Amino acid sequence: MVEIAEEVAKKYKEVSIAEFFEKNRHLLGFDSRVKSILTCVKEAVENSIDAIEELNYMRIKKGKDIIGGEVLVEIKRVESIYDLYEDNAVVGELVHRGRSFSAIFKENKFEMKKRKKGEILLQSLDRKKKMHIVIKDRPKVVVDGKEIRIRLRTTKYKIVVEDNGHGIVKQHIPKIFGKFLYGSRFHAYRQSRGQQGIGIHSVVLYAQLTTGKPTKVTSRISERSPAYFMEIMIDVAKNEPKIINEGIDENFKRPHGTRVEFEVEGTYIKSGKFSVLNYLKYTNLANPHIQIIFKDPYGEKFVFKRKTKEFPPEPKTIKPHPHGVELGILLRMLKNTKARTLIGFLTTEFCKVGKGSAKQILRLAKLKDKNPRELDRKEAESLLKAMQRVKLQRPPTDCLSPIGAENIEKSLKAETNAEYVCAVTREPNVYRGIPFLVEVGLAYDEKFGDFTLIRFANKIPLLFDMSACAITKAVQRVRWKSYGINEASNGMPEKNLILLVHVASVWIPYTSEGKTAIAGYPVIIREIKLGLQECARKLSRYLSGKRRIYERKLRLSIFERYLPEVAKATAQLVGKDEKEIYKKFEAFLKSGENEKGSVKKA
CATH class of the missing domain: 2.40.128 (Lipocalin)
Known part of the structure; x- marks a missing residue:
């Protein structure tokens, strides 16, 4: 038995994360040819928008003018x-x-x-x-x-994504594109599009898997600096970047920014729900401060213009909230803290914990104010239970950056030209101690036809796995008939309606690494439902007003049809001139048409 165990033990070996994703690329969104093209564009565009925003947030802090963000996407067969x-x-x-x-x-x-x-x-x-x-x-x-x-x-397609963001320092280019779990956002406790350190690396891996070619990255950080390029692949066994070629690119004309080029296998679809064109249109809806230019494989050019010059508020980095911490994380925090006392640890490592709350936590945990690094696992467990029992304020919400109800309305009006548009940004809430907020936009028009649901997470369009998403579940839980909207058999609105739902959080609970759907936490579903109901009530008031006007006009039209007979009979009753009676009735009809002749929007 010992010999067998030793023989089996020889087969064990460590697997790098790059090697794991090479064999499980479906987890990253590369499970179909159509989805693969879209995933490549999506990951690169997200990075570009983040770079543009980071550049302008720094400029705002220094009192400089904002630079209009622009992302260029080009796909060639x-x-x-x-x-x-x-x-x-x-x-x-x-x-x-x-x-x-x-x-x-x-x-x-x-x-x-x-x-x-x-x-x-x-x-x-x-x-x-x-x-x-x-x-x-x-x-x-x-x-x-x-x-x-x-x-x-x-x-095989060549995909190019270029931006006028801050650019990348030369020595960081290889790891940013060629090493999984290398990034700047994983430990930052604030809202961001990328949060796992996986996205763009998966594109580099997919490119080398399907075409055997490296990804070319060109970047410049200022007008005074040259534009450096690198051709990068990933050593999957080591999860390390391999530089195939590098140099200076004289053809890169932007004063600052980054250009990413990769060649991949896939299927390009020109239009429809899962098309690149649709993804970019929706991205512009949620990011109205960014202009997106798209050149498709057929030579057509599409420009999604900026709808506002204002940038969204910069999300601030916050500390974790005691109600969202688990035991393993708490043990690591206790070990790594620089605080010398437990009160110091609680007040400096967590948000919304003052000295009074910290003392209350220690009393409940029956712990002395000793050095945090001296706590054993049992004491840490007592501390955690006490932290979760004490009533604390909710975490701060300046770590979130909403689209804004006004911007959602502007985007929906510009995109749909609907007869009625409304939007709402809900007050922030928390799940597992993690702050999040919900925004809902609604557009109604009888010319729309089928119902459309547009889902966003941290301003990223979610095009796949609709049925698995918390947003879809919330839509299905609203009783739309109560608001005068016909329902389909699946609980969704039937037609004439476009719904936009955005969930923003410092950590979106995605159902998979592919970031295609939001997990169904009850508090998240409840918040989305409340936002939907708020917009539905506004629509209901609009539809009621519209219905009243229609019914009034219908009554007036019936009266107008029989006006000559009514005028004749009335003249005979009161003994006055028929023509004079007719003119008075006609004047009454005109005043009735002008009164309440429009629907006031809620």
Whole structure:
């Protein structure tokens, strides 16, 4: 038995986090070709917006003018590979790279010979066979007069994301892009888009996995500095960056900022719920202070302009709240603190704990005010229980940066041109001692058709895993019929409505590393539901007013239809001139049409 155990023990080995994610890339959002392209764009754009905001927050502190944030996203098709079929069997492949084509068909290699408008001629190397390709939405292949069935196997795209943020210091570029869990936000207890130190590293890993090519990063920190570039890959066994090439990029024209270029496999969809275009449109909705320019693989250019010159308030870094700490974290804090007494530890390492509260905690825990590093596990457990029993103020909320109800309304009006728009920013609340807030926007118009739910977490659009998200669950728990809105069988509003829901927190409880849905904590669902109900009440008042006006106009139109008969009968009753009676009724109708002729918005 000992020999067997020793033999098995030889097989144990440490696995790096990069190696783990290489085999489990689905956890990071690379579980489908469509989602992979979107995830790559998403991670790079999030970094760009963070860099722009950090630059401007520093400028505001120094009394300097704000620089208008701009993010450029460009996607180019690099290569498409098609399988060629004959009798349901693959007999070759067609490669389309840039403007050139090449093929292998039944062991014959074909190279491009001529190119006319919409048509390509390929010839085999022995010059005995010819292949004609007609280019439409997808190539049509004809060999020796016979059409060959083709099927797209894979497409490679080059994705470029560029910003005018603060840039990156040269020596930090390799680890920022090539080492998992390396970042500036994991320990910062404040709202930010990235929070795990995983995002952009996963893109670099996916690029080298699918195309074998490095990611090129170009960055400049000021006009006086050169723009450095590095081509980076990840050593997955060590979770360390590998620099393939580096130098100075003379073509980078921005005075400061960063440009990231990577080549990946995926499927690009031009429009729809899961498209890059839709993601960027929603990103601009939640970040109206940022201009986004998008160039798609078909040569089309889309500009999502800034809707405000004002920057959102900078989220401040706060200390953890006693009600959100677990035993393991508390033990580590006790070990690492510089405080010499427990009262000093409680008042300096946590927020909303004063001397009075600290003394009360020690009394409940039956502990003396000794050195924190001297506490054993049992004493730490008593301290934790006492911390969670004492009533304390909620954590400060200046660590959060909401979009703002006014900005949400502006964005929805500009995007939808709806007949009615409203928004609300709820007062902050806490889950597990962690502060969060909820914002809800609503747009109503009878021209909308199907219901649309737009979900955000820390100003990031959530496009996937809708059914698993706390936002969806909250929407389904609202009784929409009570507010005059028809419900579908799944509990969602049926039509004519767009809902925007934003959850902001120092730590969003995502359901996975892919950051696609928010976990269903009861307090979060309750806050979202309250925000939805607040907007629904405003809409209900608007719809009631609209209904009253419609009913009034309907009554007046019926009266107008029978006006000649009414005027004649009235004239006979009172013994006056029929024309005079008719004019008085007509004047009454006109005054009725003008009175309350518009709906006041709630």
